[in-house]
Amino acid sequence: HLDITYRIENRILVCDQNIDEINQTTQLKKSDINSYHKYFFYKNKRQWFQFILVLLLGSIMTISISTNVSDSLLQENKLSSGIKQANKAELYTGKMNDSYIANGVDSYYIGDAEVNLDISTEELNRIKSIKHVKSVYPFDVFDTINQMEDVSKGTVYYQGSKTQFDYFQEGSPMVVPYYSFQNIKVDGKELKGNAISQSLARKLGIDEKEKNFKISIDVYVPVQQYTYQCEIDDSKTLGTLSQVLTKKVNLEIEINHIISTDDYYNEFLSAGYVVLMNDKSFYTILNQYNNQTPDSLLDSKEYNAAITPYQSKNYVVEVDRIKNLKSVEKEISQISNNFITYDQYNSVTDMVDVYKEERKGRYIFMAVVILIAIFLYVLVQMNALDDRKNEIKLLKVYGLKNQTICSLMNDNTIVQSILSLLLSIPGFFIARKIGFFVINRQSMTMSLLLFMIIQIGVTLVICFLYICYSQWFVKKVDL
Structure with a gap:
């Protein structure tokens, strides 16, 4: 009995076959048909090359899509959260010398005391009289270092244990006043008393649920000042500088709460070691030491x-x-050109706009990479399946049903998908290392979880589309 006959007619090889005449006993045994793991390894060199190429293209495509989508979602969530946290109707202002402003300063920050000039009583009253201004409060900081005297290490004591902070390596603690209008919440209630940041609590080895304990901290309290004329940046231009003289004081502070940056969002302090003290207690200490003899007169x-x-x-x-x-900031700047203003809300929203603009270039590049990968992936997949036409015909000749043949054709995609998911884990850490997920670096678990969910979703969609296409292709192949 012949399944297929070949003959030569006019120098052409002609194939004759009649499936209906094939004896059922000639079909493959069922056990052999179901040996999919054996069939998967039945590939020639060309097919192995196609398999590896599809695996690489598929991995690049799915990892790129998952990285960009998950990173974008995390960034949007973080930026929205930042805007919400900075949702405060407050701004900071100070007066800077002309040279400092001329060097391109376009935002305000609490910087070196040398560049801060005194705000006169008249100027302060003019700020208070501006429309929409409800109140004006002084804002000072007790620092634990003094760079003017080459002191770069701060010290905090807790339960007899001494903890040092190196400013140049990890930052140093600061004691900062807060005001009732800032409406700082802890556990849903308005903050009363004093508090420290979570990062400082961890550094001191204090349980984050601890309340009503004492710490001792060495701070430099401003006590005196002097103003002088000096050449700025070797420009031979005289500028006005103001130098603050300090006195080292050991403060014993009762801490009532430990707060997170979500409870007290402040761009100056959100990442640092902070002691928050209510404004009345803070300025009682400042006034107590005001005009006392400083530790050093510096260059006075x-x-x-x-x-x-x-x-x-x-x-x-x-x-x-x-x-x-913005309107209040504009009016403050009209009082004097030396005034610099800063508000957290507009700073964060402006940063969000800048950040989104910067991301456009990266997203366009990644979109091009993804589209090229998708095109090559589809092209190679279709070519690989087209190369198996004769194989599909032969399987049909031996009586295999279309559904069974489709299962054999889909083995490659299933294995490729599993390997792609495994490759996505190191792919996530590589993407993180080259700059993705930076804005959400503090929550790597959440980033990885979202990335893997999207990766699995993309992989399932690709598998589904390929299976649909392979079923259509197998049906289309005629004997």
Whole structure:
């Protein structure tokens, strides 16, 4: 009995076959048909090359899609959260010397005391009289370092244990005042008393649920100041500088709460070691030491400068509504060109706009890479399946049903999908290392989980589309 006959007619090889005449006993045994793992390895060199190429293209495609989608979702969530946290109608202001402003400063921050000039009583009253300004408060900081005296290490004591902080390696703690209008919440209730940040609590080895304990901290309290004229940046231009003189004081502070950055969002302090003290207690201490003898006069004798009591150089302004922040900032700048202002809300929203604009270029590049990968992936997959036409015909000749043949054809895709999922794990860490997931770096578990969910979803969609196409292709192949 012949399944297929070949004959030569006019120098052409002609194939004759009649499936209906094939004896059923000639079909493959069922056990052999179901040996899919054996059939998977039945490939020639060309087919193995196609398999590996599809695996690489598929991995690049799915990992790229998953990385960009998950990173974008995390970024949008983080940026939205940042805007929500910075949703405060307050701005900070200070007066800077001309040279400092001329060097391109376009935002305000609590910087080196040398560049902060005194705000006069008249200027302060003009700020208070601006429409939409509800109140104006001084804003000072007790630092645990003093760079003017080459002190870069701060010290905090807790239960007899001493903890040192190196400013240049990890930052140093600061004692900062807070005000009732800032409406800081802890466990849903308004903050009362003093608090420390979670990062400081961890550094000191304090349980984050601990309440009502004491710490001792060495701080440099501003006590006096002097103003002098000096050449700025070797430009031979005289500028006004103000130097603050400090006194080292050991403060014993009762801490009532430990707060997270979500409870007190402040761009100056959100990542640092912070002690929050209510404004009345803070300024009681500041006033107590004001005009006392400082630890060092620094260069006051060299400049023959007159020493005066310390005056607050930075202020926080309470505004009635967020939408009025920009107009208040504009009016403050009109009082004097030396005024610099900063508000967290507009700073965060502007940063979001800049960040989104910067991401466009990266997304366009990745979109091109993904589209090329998709095109090549589809092309190679279709070519690989087309190469198996004769194989499909032969399987049909031996009586295999279309469904069984489809299962054999889909083995490659299933194995490729599993391997692609395994490759996606190192792919995630490589993407993280080259700059993705930076904005959500503090929550790697959440980033990886979202990435893997999207990766699995993309892989399942690709598998589904290929299976649908392979079923159509197998049906289309005629004997």
